[in-house]
Amino acid sequence: MGRPRNYDEHHARMGAMRAFWRSGYEGTSIVDLEAATGVGRRQLYNEHGDKRGLFLRAMADFESATADLLLKDLEAPDAGLREVLDALPLLIRSGLRTNTLGCLLCNTACESIGVTDDEVRNRILTFWHRMDVAYASALRNAVAAGDIRMTARRIERVARRFRAAHVAICLMRRAGEPEPVLIDVAREAAEAVRDREG
Amino acid sequence: MGRPRNYDEHHARMGAMRAFWRSGYEGTSIVDLEAATGVGRRQLYNEHGDKRGLFLRAMADFESATADLLLKDLEAPDAGLREVLDALPLLIRSGLRTNTLGCLLCNTACESIGVTDDEVRNRILTFWHRMDVAYASALRNAVAAGDIRMTARRIERVARRFRAAHVAICLMRRAGEPEPVLIDVAREAAEAVRDREG
DNA sequence: ACTATTATGCAACGATCAGTGCACATCGCA
DNA sequence: TGCGATGTGCACTGATCGTTGCATAATAGT
DSSP, rough: OOOOOSSOOOHHHHHHHHHHHHHHHTOOOOHHHHHHOOOOOOHHHHHHHHHHHHHHHHHHHHHHHIIIIIIIITSSSTTHHHHHHHHHHHHHTTTSSSOOOOOHHHHHSSSHHHHHOOOOOOOHHHHHHHHHHHHHHHHHHHHTTSSOOOOOOHHHHOOOOHHHHHHHHHHHTTTTTTHHHHHHHOOOOOOOEEEEOO | OOOSSSSSSSHHHHHHHHHHHHHHHOOOOOOHHHHHEEEEEEHHHHHHHHHHHHHHHHHHHHHHHHIIIIIHHHHHTTTTHHHHHHHHHHHHHTTSTTTOOOHHHHHHHHHHHHHHHHHHHHHHHHHHHHHHHHHHHHHHHHOOOSSOOOOOOHHHHHHHHHHHHHHHHHOOOOOOHHHHHHHHHHHHHHHHGGGOOO
């Protein structure tokens, strides 16, 4: 019951996410969010309490979108070597649409709120850990399938290596680094799954 | 001539650098800078024109400090394999003193000004390129010394890989990632200089 | 028709923002 | 002693910040 909303909620949430993504938490004002969402500030506050609540929601939406786009294949139960090797190129290709934005989580980690606010920082670390788990799981499958040889200890390290490459690519793209540089980094990360004695 | 300064200039500049480093460009107010430098805002504006001028100076100071600490050995004419392998551990060790701050340049790349302001972005990319050059030069020396085998093309890629690891470590430390994770990333990057057929 | 509930628009709040005008202080030099 | 030049402290600007109060509008259930 009550008066119905005058706006599309999904569109509004995507707009808020994109605004924070582009300009960061501190760099995005309520006026910006009104423009990006098409929702009056009064309703924004009614729904989310304050700007921080709005931002936490935007982070959650970003995580969902990123997971749907980039982690979906990697987290599949039958994911293997192919999915591991596809992940970073997919990240780079996906960025062609939303260039120079990088990654909302990485960007936030660099902001003041990313260090100050425990909940915000925890969300970042948790999502990164989720990436580690996804990579490690796919790598274990690849080992089981006989596609690569790798110790359990090394699987953890390689998973972190792929995640580090992910983070670096996001940041370097945000800074405007040209695509070939990003591709080089992705290709180097892929070297980790070549056969070796380590 | 004129009235002498009532403050230590070096101390003031280090304070401004640290303030921006901790809280970012938008997250640092003039009041913060007054407190961090011990200089009244009037003199800050007299010297640097505006907040952006102050920030550009802080970036330059950060670059110098970073270069003195991390790039000095790597940029030495006789730098070789040892310097390449020491760089990232040195970065991690140096962070024990200034923890959870990451890297001013990386942090800035994630901010709004890092995308908007061409001069700021250019400083970031230029310094990163300088790191690539330093790594590549040391790697070439290592090849010439017979310590590693590597094609010219691959030297470029490996240099970028080390730089990407540097960037990732800065960002992950800023987010509060524990040190062993950072060490794993550094160790993985070091695998690049092991003998291989690529 | 009335009530409860939720959404919207407007106007304002105190706080803080970056930046400035101005009087005064303190120096070197004539 | 006076002058030019530079530094310092204070008060202040208009703009913008995040946030809120309040009147009103639009719905569902009784």
